Amino acid sequence: MSLTIKLHVTTSHLNITAIKRPTLPRLRTTKPIYHSDALLCLVYKQKPTTMHEPARSTIKSSLIEPDGGSLVDLVVPESERGSKALEAESLPKLSLTKIDLEWVHVISEGWASPLRGFMREDQYLQSLHFNSLRVKDGSVVNMSLPIVLAIDDETKERIGTSPNVGLVGPNGDLIGILRSIEIYKHNKEERIARTWGSTAPGLPYVEEAITPAGNWLIGGDLEVLERIKYNDGLDNYRLSPQQLRNEFDKRQADAVFAFQLRNPVHNGHALLMNDTRRRLLEMGYKNPILLLHPLGGFTKPDDVPLDVRMEQHSKVLEDGVLDPETTIVGIFPSPMHYAGPTEVQWHAKARINAGANFYIVGRDPAGMGHPTEKRDLYDPDHGKKVLSMAPGLEKLNILPFRVAAYDTVEKKMAFFDPSRAKDFLFISGTKMRTYAKTGENPPDGFMCPGGWKVLVNYYESLQTEESSQHQAVLST
Template sequence: FSKEDREENVRRAAEVAKLFSDCGVITICSFVSPFEADRKLARLIHEDFDLRFFEVFVQASVETCEARDVKGLYEKARKGIIESFTGIGQSYEAPKNPDLVVNTEVHDLQASTTMLIDFLTVQRVLPEFGETIEELFVDEKVIEKARKEAEDFPSVEITDIDLQWVQVLAEGWAAPLKGFMREDQYLQCQHFNVIQHDGGVINQSIPIVLPVNAAQKGRCADASALALKYKDRAVAILRRPEFFAHRKEERCSRQFGTNDAGHPYVRMIHESGDWLVGGDLEVLERIRWDDGLDRYRLTPNEIRRKSREMGADAVFAFQLRNPIHNGHALLIQDTRRYLLEERGFRKPVLLLHPLGGWTKDDDVPLQVRINQHQSVLEEGVLHKDTILAIFPSPMLYAGPTE
């Protein structure tokens, strides 16, 4: 490639990386990028949009690069078959002040990868997860006090779908959210596909919100807390409630790319209240649906514990809202083979993760799907090292940000 070709290649890559980064995706680009000016331009392209950029110098001598060359490109460059080859016919301007140096002559693949992951963790690009996920259930020691408090607060009756979101929040599926989104979180999610947390940002492209109508808002606007009731039974307390306008057309257009009421979730949004209320959630009890399937409703912490008990050194997840078909089975089988044979794991465990919240009427019912999943496992189509656990979220039916 000519110098101009390389400049344009790096510029285009930086522009595409910016689009991904702007959507909250952590984007790693691997390019020769031999010229300092091009690397500075790539940084500027990101920083002009308030996006973080890190220059990582993957260091190796020309001799080492040539020894690793499986395509024989260095040999062709030395024979003059390839012109303007970096390190042979074209100079390489080593970074003067990179954010990270990974010397691959000193560190092997695993150590080099760990260095990058550790760097991104320190920079708060990668989220830190402890041994457990924070749940939003009230401590058993104060549960009776909380129940009595709930009796004195104004109440909002919630729907099946609202309760499913309560379950998602309570069990930690949406961690680090502490409750239904307040307006600042909602706007971050809608416009940037992230929410701010602990000095950084985390990916969050789906708004988790609680709609209420004008009468409910009027009755509860000055309250310090609300009781959320399902079928007239208090299931949670919403502390420090914050009411804000439910801009339905904007929400649908941003989340789904359409405002057409023919879309099932868009229709539900338009039929819901004109206000949203956010706040800190304290859930009074584990959500049970008493449909014979609660034993499959494992929380993230329970799935982690079960994985450790099974001796898993890797967990791979397959999430679906349909019966398992042949294509699903082939993907799952091939992923297991890849983890064992190409990645060197000894005990990969499959998390088979059917969506268990609301689906439209013509979808296959959850009970039928669970029965089918069990049959597939019993017949040995999938390996026995499998955890079958329901994901409690409602189905949103796609969209550009889901």
């Protein structure tokens, strides 16, 4: 989403607030949580032009240059697969967790371009302290999250002096090779404090992937034997950056705007996405394409599971809330950190590599409630502000949008009008969850009927499972 694109921006239509830049397996849980974002805005990776320049782009959006100049693809050619597999089998083995495998997926397809493997120490320190990497030509690319692989003392001793290791997946299958390895200390406290800005207990990714991890990190160049598949019925949605670029070309897109989400789509989200397309058309684009791009890696247990979300998204398209002709639905394979302004940079950077040149970001992007206090972990406006200043995202500009809420007069989701505030209803995540759990319908126009039915069925299935488990306990 890194190429300068010429745009005609009419401030009378967009009401832009200028921002000056500095020169620098599915789990079921008993307490599901649905979180709804009300304040949404559009962030696009380019410089606006003067008022009198022609309203057109200079190149197809799908040909925007990936970070580092070329898209990384670390899957070995089929002709070499046999010999590489034999070599991997002969090497010391390193077992991957489910989240490690998701990172292998991310790296191997080029979402983290120009990264070519798990980070070595110099890359790790740059990411941790500067949120960026300096590449060979001296330029800087954004890399706000450390992408690392942890090992314990026993594994370190077993590897010994071997320069290469074989990678084994959670199911025992051979995944690939990590070459020219470097092993260095894993200072967990420093990593957690700098990534989350907090060391409070209860951070989901920390508890799942860092606290139980080993005290060493291993970096090196990655080679993957075959493209990562999950065999969960959703692999056809897991389009790589190159596949997405090909699809944008096929549809003759002259702009691509990506929407990152990990929740079901309600009509407030759809309002923003449709309004974004309208504004792009006003700018002079002829065929803007929406990349509806739900996160498909690790999420905390009380988030709606991926398969349920994908079914809900399909209903949004079936019901015509979003136009299938101008929408591509794909799964972004990254794990979720819930690291707020630090993580939202990663979400934006990855979509650059997929060829998108517009990026929609919501209120408190990648944020969550504080794990031990009754407050948000991050300032809800800091994510969009950080994106406007982040190293490696220098051309990022912000177009603020108004708050979306339910208009009780018009009986639909609409942008909040302060002059008649009493007419608007803010439906929180807690309120919507209560609706779904009790079987009560939300106001007409809040979510498409087909999508809402998917959520109701999901929460009913949870209640059925809870009841069965309770009966089993009583019987025992």
